[in-house]
Amino acid sequence: DADVTQTPRNRITKTGKRIMLECSQTKGHDRMYWYRQDPGLGLRLIYYSFDVKDINKGEISDGYSVSRQAQAKFSLSLESAIPNQTALYFCATSISLAGRNEQYFGPGTRLTVT
Amino acid sequence: AQKITQTQPGMFVQEKEAVTLDCTYDTSDPSYGLFWYKQPSSGEMIFLIYQGSYDQQNATEGRYSLNFQKARKSANLVISASQLGDSAMYFCAMREGANSKLTFGKGITLSVRP
Numbered sequence: 400d401a402d403v404t405q406t407p408r409n410r411i412t413k414t415g416k417r418i419m420l421e422c423s424q425t426k427g428h429d430r431m432y433w434y435r436q437d438p439g440l441g442l443r444l445i446y447y448s449f450d451v452k453d454i455n456k457g458e459i460s461d462g463y464s465v466s467r468q469a470q471a472k473f474s475l476s477l478e479s480a481i482p483n484q485t486a487l488y489f490c491a492t493s494i495s496l497a498g499r500n501e502q503y504f505g506p507g508t509r510l511t512v513t
Numbered sequence: 514a515q516k517i518t519q520t521q522p523g524m525f526v527q528e529k530e531a532v533t534l535d536c537t538y539d540t541s542d543p544s545y546g547l548f549w550y551k552q553p554s555s556g557e558m559i560f561l562i563y564q565g566s567y568d569q570q571n572a573t574e575g576r577y578s579l580n581f582q583k584a585r586k587s588a589n590l591v592i593s594a595s596q597l598g599d600s601a602m603y604f605c606a607m608r609e610g611a612n613s614k615l616t617f618g619k620g621i622t623l624s625v626r627p
Binding site: 432434441442444495 | 550
């Protein structure tokens with residue numbers, strides 16, 4: 400079973416709709432992240448959370464909100480979706496120990512806003 | 514200024530040959546980490562290799578090695594004995610200081626020819 404799961408995997412929605420993307424992890428990591436990937440732009444950080452009570456904005460947080468419901472769950476919401484939020488969204492996790500702290504990624508959610 | 518720069522256009526390599534993917538970075542923090550991730554056409558992000566700024570030796574992980582030139586601020590990924598399954602997008606990323614956030618480059622597409 401995957402350690403980091405994302406639901407849904409694909410979603411098509413209309414402009415103005417509210418949508419939530421969910422991320423769950425069984426790795427026991429305390430840190431979680433949301434990124435979006437656009438062609439030619441790499442991955443850009445939307446929000447990150449170092450523990451349940453710690454939420455931080457990333458590089459491109461406008462138009463998004465997040466909720467850390469538990470250590471293992473981190474959800475991303477688009478309150479009113481717009482077409483330029485069409486992208487591939489990744490959730491990632493890492494652990495706060497000294498060392499390399501690589502991030503482990505979920506499979507991604509492909510979101511299309513029409 | 515961009516923190517991570519990957520400027521190579523699409524790269525091509527013959528199967529079984531070695532290939533180098535370039536990455537330059539920009540930071541004033543003396544403590545940082547550099548990562549390479551692979552994204553095959555299926556979309557998932559796979560961690561390949563890590564280099565810490567204080568590491569004395571270049572990192573190696575199987576067929577992957579990192580040519581770390583600190584003075585030049587470059588962290589090039591070397592893939593030896595290329596395989597068809599190496600065809601993918603490759604991303605260089607950096608973590609600065611104790612912060613576990615990653616900044617990604619825009620990626621390089623590698624195609625392995627049979």
